[in-house]
Amino acid sequence: MEKNIEISLLFDFYKPLLTESQQQAVELYYNDDYSLAEIAQEMNITRQGVRDLVKRSENLLFAYEEKLGLFKRFNLIENGLDEICSLAQNIIDKTDDSSAKSNAQKILTFAEGLKE
């Protein structure tokens, strides 16, 4: 079973919509890099049971994103804020206009804050 990098990202986002055992399996498999056998031992279920649990969770995470598209939307915003930060930094670095510099500094602070 191949690990899909996108799953970790979607999991960060939609984790609360999974059941507790789904969360635990995905957490161990994707974030803590356990093998299926190790998770089976940890969760006291069969290796096939773990595989099903992870597979089901992956499908759910993809389905939530397919329906809501919020991860994609947040990503676009994140990238846009990066652009805004670098443009504001550019104003701060280059202008002699103190009012423009101060407003650009406020923009930078806002945009950095929104990225968190």
Add this chain to the structure above:
Amino acid sequence: MEKNIEISLLFDFYKPLLTESQQQAVELYYNDDYSLAEIAQEMNITRQGVRDLVKRSENLLFAYEEKLGLFKRFNLIENGLDEICSLAQNIIDKTDDSSAKSNAQKILTFAEGLKE
């Protein structure tokens, strides 16, 4: 049954997570301002059935927001982008520095784009 303004906003956000009949009932009740009796006729179910459907949908929408908090997060971003736009506009209006003006214009365009 009182109409809750927040429901319309949450519905815009989490609508795809409701079933088709839940979506239809909320749509008619909140967006098209139908009465429960009118929806009952439209959907060919009892008035009590409509009430239950709307109530259940409201609870689901609140529960999704409680778990994910994405509506709140988007709202914060929206407000921050408004601030960024007005600061950028302020730079554009006041500075004689053409490079700062041009970068502020780009910031404004980016921030407006992200709000959509």
